[in-house]
Amino acid sequence: MISKVQMLSVTALGNLDAYIRIANLWPMLSIKEENSLAKRLRYHGDLDAAKTLILSHLRFVIHISRHYSGYGLLQADLIQEGNIGLMKAVRRFNPEIGVRLVSFAVHWIKSEIHEYVLRNWRIVKVATTKSQRKLFFNLRKSKKRLGWFNEEEIEIVARELGVSNEDVREMESRMSAQDITFNAFPEEDVKDGKINNNMLYLQDKTSNFANGLEQDNWDKHATDKLSSALLKLDERSRNIIRARWLDNKKKSTLQKIANDYGISAERVRQLEQNAMKKLKIAIEN
Template identity: 85%
Template sequence: MINKVQILSVTPPSNLDAYIRIANLWPMLSIEEEQSLTKQLRYDGDLNAAKTLILSHLRFVIYIARNYSGYGLLQADLIQEGNIGLMKAVRRFNPEIGVRLVSFAVHWIKSEIHEYVLRNWRIVKIATTKSQRKLFFNLRKTKKRLGWFNEEEIEIVARELGVSSRDVREMESRMSAQDITFNPFPEEDIDINNHNSIQYLKDKTSNFANGVEQDNWKKHASYKLSNALLRLDERSRDIINARWLDKNKKNTLQKLANNYGISAERVRQLEKNAMKKLKIAIEN
């Protein structure tokens, strides 16, 4: 015969009704029983005490999980996540603080369910900040009617939840949006006539965009440099070409001085002035 612990170890959707019935069969603990079990767990590491504490509180997880049934997620999954929160609460509970375990566990149960709902309600994460999370879980029950909020309702909600009107409008817009599939016609072959969004997903292994940018920059830089060189006098242009743009050999100052019949220092001055002019021309 399958015992209660075996049945309660999993909660597949097909056995959810049976799971709920068995969970409700476990008796609720008195204050004295709970105190004794929590002390055995905390001070002696008694895992059997932990098991009893968890099983006797599963009905509370089921009750809390029902409040999140409006998000289109399986009730069994919500209960499973709540059970994780319950186990975390049992592990962290201090019997000396003077409150019942269920009061302490509510936060952990809701926290795990909240995280699960936020991860799975939409493909794109809808709430990341504290104010967005608060809005997400309060906006539905705050709404008195279907349709969009009017300005008065936005102000009321913002005031009640302690957020800005802008936050309310943005969250309402997010919750009203729908996920769109990348491939709306998966049964059809993708060809040039089917412009599915999935075809335009970024290939992170490709550097095509970087290559195009580099080519464009090189062309742009070359164009600017050519125009800037045309603004120089012939001697200065020849000096820059001989000193910096000749791919075969870089001419020395003395060689250029001999060619022009001037001193090497004068060639250096002409080169320096030409470089300043080029810089100004390229930057403009």
């Protein structure tokens, strides 16, 4: 199959009119020619046959893309996406079914264009499910005919599309909404003496302010209790506890402390245990 790069490089001519003229130069295929090319591709992997099938149907992609000109997107981009759909259709086309390639390719071409429109029409997707996508494109057609909807018009559209009134209202609301930036530009940060930055109003659902405040209060309370309890120990016991448990540096060994005080390591261990008991009692009271 001809690659996407090879196929879509035609649109890189820099002039849409030139591309359309080139696409229209390729003659349309007769039923017999199309069937023969499709069989060569399907049964023999003939890439030249695939190329001819694709190029002879480019004008059809151009025709379909014009129906999506009201979305504010470049027609060249719409054509490019439609060409991808055409290539997918050619790859899957079975000449034995008895339908023309153009009829088979409609679904694939529109599907690619639809996906592109939904990805690029707004920053935030207006339609994610299959039913929402169908409603989005059908609602756009209805909008051109009816303009802004009142209750009666909503009921008409809902009945025509087989959806609820609420679905129509929700999609109309999504389509009418505008994208706005969360981060204001520096000169727009302050308006009428107030900070104008939407980022400040985003809710952090992972944060629990009450729990955080309670934890901070408890940590301060525990630190104050420990500091008071240490002051009740004699200096040597206090230094042992700090060297063994509270210094930010590497924890001192019993033998090192024993060498500093000229006593045995066992005696240091006993002093440490006695000091820990006194601290526990002082903190709990």
